[in-house]
Amino acid sequence: MVYNFPLWPDRASAMAGNVDALYIFLLVVSGLMSALIFTLVLVFAARFRKRPGHEAEQIEGSLPLELTWSIIPMGVFLVVFVWGAVLYFQERTPPQGAMEVYVVAKQWMWKLEHPEGQREINSLHVPVGRDVKLIMTSQDVIHSFYVPAFRIKQDVLPGRYTVAWFRATRPGTYHLFCAEYCGTQHSLMGGEVVVMEPSQYAAWLSGGNSGQPLTVTGQRLFAELGCSTCHRSDTQGRGPNLVGVFGRQVLLEDGRTLTADENYLRESIVSPGSKVVSGFKPIMPTFQGMVSDEQLNALVAYVKSLSQPASKSVAAAGTQPQTQQVQ
Numbered sequence: 001m002v003y004n005f006p007l008w009p010d011r012a013s014a015m016a017g018n019v020d021a022l023y024i025f026l027l028v029v030s031g032l033m034s035a036l037i038f039t040l041v042l043v044f045a046a047r048f049r050k051r052p053g054h055e056a057e058q059i060e061g062s063l064p065l066e067l068t069w070s071i072i073p074m075g076v077f078l079v080v081f082v083w084g085a086v087l088y089f090q091e092r093t094p095p096q097g098a099m100e101v102y103v104v105a106k107q108w109m110w111k112l113e114h115p116e117g118q119r120e121i122n123s124l125h126v127p128v129g130r131d132v133k134l135i136m137t138s139q140d141v142i143h144s145f146y147v148p149a150f151r152i153k154q155d156v157l158p159g160r161y162t163v164a165w166f167r168a169t170r171p172g173t174y175h176l177f178c179a180e181y182c183g184t185q186h187s188l189m190g191g192e193v194v195v196m197e198p199s200q201y202a203a204w205l206s207g208g209n210s211g212q213p214l215t216v217t218g219q220r221l222f223a224e225l226g227c228s229t230c231h232r233s234d235t236q237g238r239g240p241n242l243v244g245v246f247g248r249q250v251l252l253e254d255g256r257t258l259t260a261d262e263n264y265l266r267e268s269i270v271s272p273g274s275k276v277v278s279g280f281k282p283i284m285p286t287f288q289g290m291v292s293d294e295q296l297n298a299l300v301a302y303v304k305s306l307s308q309p310a311s312k313s314v315a316a317a318g319t320q321p322q323t324q325q326v327q
């Protein structure tokens with residue numbers, strides 16, 4: 001009976017227990033407060049009911065009382081606030097070195113692409129114990145990536161990236177939902193996350209119809225679309241040298257400085273005029289409408305890879321046979 005009436009979804013990510021602990025704390029505090037108030041209402045109603053010979057006496061105020069009922073609730077709320085904020089920042093901040101999966105949502109399916117080039121629809125295979133960062137965008141309307149067992153839910157918007165991350169702690173298959181009403185078949189827009197032992201995951205990766213690694217696709221597009229005519233790896237190009245740009249502070253023509261994250265790279269490609277790099281002319285053509293969301297992801301992944309240590313970048317990986325990379 002109890003098994004058919006689960007009060008909690010599975011706890012299958014590193015964050016799940018922490019989120020639940022906060023939730024249980026809130027339930028207990030609210031429960032205790034409600035119980036206290038109800039009890040006092042009943043007790044006072046009985047004790048101070050109207051009786052002959054008992055006249056109520058008006059109390060005009062009490063500093064100790066007012067301090068007590070201000071300071072104690074404030075303390076409780078501050079605990080909830082700080083605890084919630086800490087969890088929020090943990091959930092917002094993908095750890096360094098996470099495996100990156102690109103997610104493209106559309107009416108009505110989830111398209112997922114692994115860095116190694118594997119593509120999936122409505123199912124995501126990941127290894128247990130590994131940080132996974134999801135870089136997500138939508139092809140049409142707003143969707144929301146929701147995996148109850150991981151306690152993550154993140155809106156997915158057209159025209160920009162949103163990011164979520166998790167570390168699965170237990171092998172198994174978990175529900176994936178769309179949690180933002182997105183049209184007639186919204187309720188069917190779901191799938192599963194399959195958490196595997198690392199060895200199984202490696203086997204899964206090497207089997208099946210793997211495409212090229214995302215960064216290799218990106219590198220090919222970079223040449224095909226003519227990006228490489230302006231962006232060269234020396235300083236002779238008409239555009240900035242993109243090596244090392246990801247994660248760096250960029251000074252813009254209008255004096256603003258910002259960090260080059262995924263959204264910045266994406267915007268630089270589809271809307272180059274909106275943030276022009278200091279010292280350069282706004283001559284870069286827009287690629288809006290010329291590249292699909294998947295191709296944009298590949299370009300972004302490629303430009304990002306230019307900022308990684310040589311061993312991980314495409315330049316090195318592309319020229320070495322597979323076997324030499326395994327040490």
Ligand SMILES: [Cu+2]
Nearest residue numbers: 143178182189
């Ligand atoms: Cu949806």
